[in-house]
Amino acid sequence: MTRAEATEAPEVTAGARRLYNSAVVVYAVSAAMELGLLDEIRRNDKVDLVAFATDNTLDRNIVSAIADALAAGDVVTRDPGSDLVCRGGEFDGVDHASPFFYWLTRGTSRLLSRLPDYASDRTPPTQPDEDPWGRDMRAVAIASRTASERFFNQTLRSELAGVDFTRVADLGCGSGDRLIMLLNMREGARGVGVDIASPALDLAHEQTGRAGLRERVEFFHEDVTTMPARPEFADVDLLTCFLMGHDFWPRDTAVRTMRMLRDAFPNVRHFVLCDECRVPEPFTLDSTIFTMGFMLAHAGMGKYIPAIDEWHSVFEESGWRCRAVVPSGVPESNVVFHLTPLER
Amino acid sequence: MTRAEATEAPEVTAGARRLYNSAVVVYAVSAAMELGLLDEIRRNDKVDLVAFATDNTLDRNIVSAIADALAAGDVVTRDPGSDLVCRGGEFDGVDHASPFFYWLTRGTSRLLSRLPDYASDRTPPTQPDEDPWGRDMRAVAIASRTASERFFNQTLRSELAGVDFTRVADLGCGSGDRLIMLLNMREGARGVGVDIASPALDLAHEQTGRAGLRERVEFFHEDVTTMPARPEFADVDLLTCFLMGHDFWPRDTAVRTMRMLRDAFPNVRHFVLCDECRVPEPFTLDSTIFTMGFMLAHAGMGKYIPAIDEWHSVFEESGWRCRAVVPSGVPESNVVFHLTPLER
Structure with a gap:
């Protein structure tokens, strides 16, 4: 030069x-x-x-x-x-907003740094007990719990204010904090937690024990999308599922999974489904917190994030009616669907 | 709530x-x-x-x-x-500025995500062939080479415009690109490269071979700060050292290392030392590119980054005179010291 x-x-x-x-x-x-x-x-x-x-x-x-x-x-x-x-x-x-910062850096930075590998279909090495995408799943769980406390739980409590339930199943229960909150809302109610991550379930066991709720809750180590129906599901009247519904997608598997849930929980009366949704607007630096990082990370993992309309297109076909859609406020692209089962 | x-x-x-x-x-x-x-x-x-x-x-x-x-x-x-x-x-x-972005995310994000571990004196596991701080050293080398091409090499060439040299030693030679540039500047000049990272030296062998310079350059796999004097160093008349001088510090080891270099290269006539320096001003979002991330990462590794004045305090004591200080332009905290040996 x-x-x-x-x-x-x-x-x-x-x-x-x-x-x-x-x-x-x-x-x-x-x-x-x-x-x-x-x-x-x-x-x-x-x-x-x-x-x-x-x-x-x-x-x-x-x-x-x-x-x-x-x-x-x-x-x-x-x-x-x-x-x-x-x-x-x-x-x-x-x-x-710090739980979202923590999710991005401590939880997800390795995945985001490795986007070129995933784009090129190269799989970087991970250790046997690591997340295959290199995420720090403990940090992801902490971020998720803190974000729930600050942003989602109040919406969930409001939505359930007029709802009777005696047995709740939390799909993707993670650290168990949501189940603890729900069981503390209704005296005598019982709970079921399902999660794919055994470290999360260990934590959930520990936390529910510490909360004096061990007798009132059962945990199953299963992939929600492929789990079998169980006797313990029979009298569940409330389903909750936070921040994992996008794992049901693409559309055909979402329809199948939502229909399966309808069948596996035959006495369910309410299903509160909360998830990030794809937004149509282009991102800017002023976009809602969390969403852009969430979208980029999930693109890296080859996971599809449906828009609100895509969710609506699935409900009736899979046996559910959408009773209400409540924005959870933060992140702005996060939505709570309050579903009830369709009569057959 | x-x-x-x-x-x-x-x-x-x-x-x-x-x-x-x-x-x-x-x-x-x-x-x-x-x-x-x-x-x-x-x-x-x-x-x-x-x-x-x-x-x-x-x-x-x-x-x-x-x-x-x-x-x-x-x-x-x-x-x-x-x-x-x-x-x-x-x-x-x-x-x-993209090489600095690349250094930050692909190269250094894992280290920066793990600052709490290092602050707490916990050592997260790394695989045997990994950098102990979890950095991606290939990405760091690519960032460094690209930044040199864009920002530092022109300053180096200008500084050497009136300088005769027949044998150059590059301390921390990395990918060998700087040696290749220097040997192409002076017909018949010979080179010596020293680096602590064997993957970098493998790349340097390959690159100098491809550049048709294999006969004119020798490489040594050594820690610059502890290497012995060698016969091959005897007729070196030019030393260069880019972006690793901070590894000489703290002050007492910097004095010792700079004095050792004076002795190990008895016929050196010029020493061009280029490094990031600590700046006294507080950082803002408008601060010079690179510096804040570099400082945070090196704090995480427990490495001290000296200010320009601290460098000046070391030169005479260790046998060198500072002939010129040239800001390399980008990053603004990056400085080229042109040193000559003091008479003994």
Whole structure:
């Protein structure tokens, strides 16, 4: 390259810098959430980083570098050279959304980094006990639980306010937190949890035990889409299924799975199905939180995410009537379908 | 949570959305660079995604999802439902900076996702042939080579314009590209490459062979900071060392290493040392590209990055005089020190 050519080369623009630095801030938010730094700032408005590192047996330099990156995004403010960080202008919004940041980076970054491999049909090596897509499923479960607490559970509770149920089955029950919440809503109600991930079920056993609910709940280690009907399903009157309905798709298998659920739970009266839906609008940097990362990750895994209309096209054909569609608020592309069984 | 409390909860703010979505765009840029999509858009201004996927045997849905994320950052424009993408307003700046995006995501995301482990002194498992920090060192080498071609080599060539050399040693030679460039600058000059990473040396052997320079270069598989003096070093008159000088630090080991280099290369006349330097200003989203991610990653690895002044404090003590300091331009925190040996 000659000097003349160098002069004509493009510049690294402000836009490129902001994209790059924003990505670094997101890693820092994710780390600060896991290390409890966000909790500490939320409680106290200001935190001494040296005391925080000492109290939590953490490396001071790493905590300091994380704080510098948080300050770049105005998540905290920090005077140069000071160990004190204060709540920044973006703190509340970023802290509130932090489970989605955590899902993206700690949970899903390896998958997203490897998109070229998946696009080229190369399968990068994973260790035997790892997720085949390289995700950190513990982080995904934590993100999912925290997001449920902050965003979905209130919608679910509202939707069930006028609904009687005595036995609930949660499909894709994960850590068991939703079952615990549901059983605590109705005295004497019993629960069934189904999940494909045994580490999640171990956690669910533990959590329900700690909540004093072990006698009221049974767990099955099964793939929801292929599980057999069971005697324990016979008197289930409420089905819930959060953030896994897209695994039923493409359409033909979704129809088959939804019909199977109708048959496997013959006495079900309500089915609350909550999932991310494909949105028709193009994405921008101002798009709803979570959705774009969710879509890109699922494209990488070859999984189809249906739009609301596609879901509607499936319900009647598979034995369900849609009684209500409730936006869950955050993420905005997340929708709760309240279904009831069609008469046969 | 009651309804009243839910109403009082913070919102996911525009700032949080932009941070999150920017991070997703960065993954997409990194993938688009590796898959050759950025090259294609640079050459042709517009690309048909279906043809591109077919020609390169790529999964169409993944390529399409990557393009949607690029469009969110205005890196490309895409009409809804169309397979045609065009150069967007941010294309030139982002494309130019793409090796840094690639370094961040494909190269370093696993390390950055695991900051909480390193802060807590937990060592996550890696496979035997993996980088201990979980980095993808092939991606790091590609990012480094591409960044050198775009940003550093011109500075190096300018700095060496009036310098005679007949034998050059490149410390941390990586893929060998810099040695190839240097040997092509001076007819008959010979080269020595030293690197700690054997995969990089394999690549360097291959590249120098392909460049017809195999007879003119020797490689040594060594840690630069602890290597012994060698007969092959005796007539080296030019030393170069790019993007690894920070590995000499902390200060006492930097002094020792710089003094050792003075002794191990007794006839050296010029030493061109190029590295990222710690900047005193706090980071913002508008900070120079690369630096904040580089600082966070090195904090995670427990590595110290010296400031320009700290480098200056070391030179004379270890037998070197700083003849010039040249900012390499991009990243702005990257500096070229042109050193000459002090008389003893």
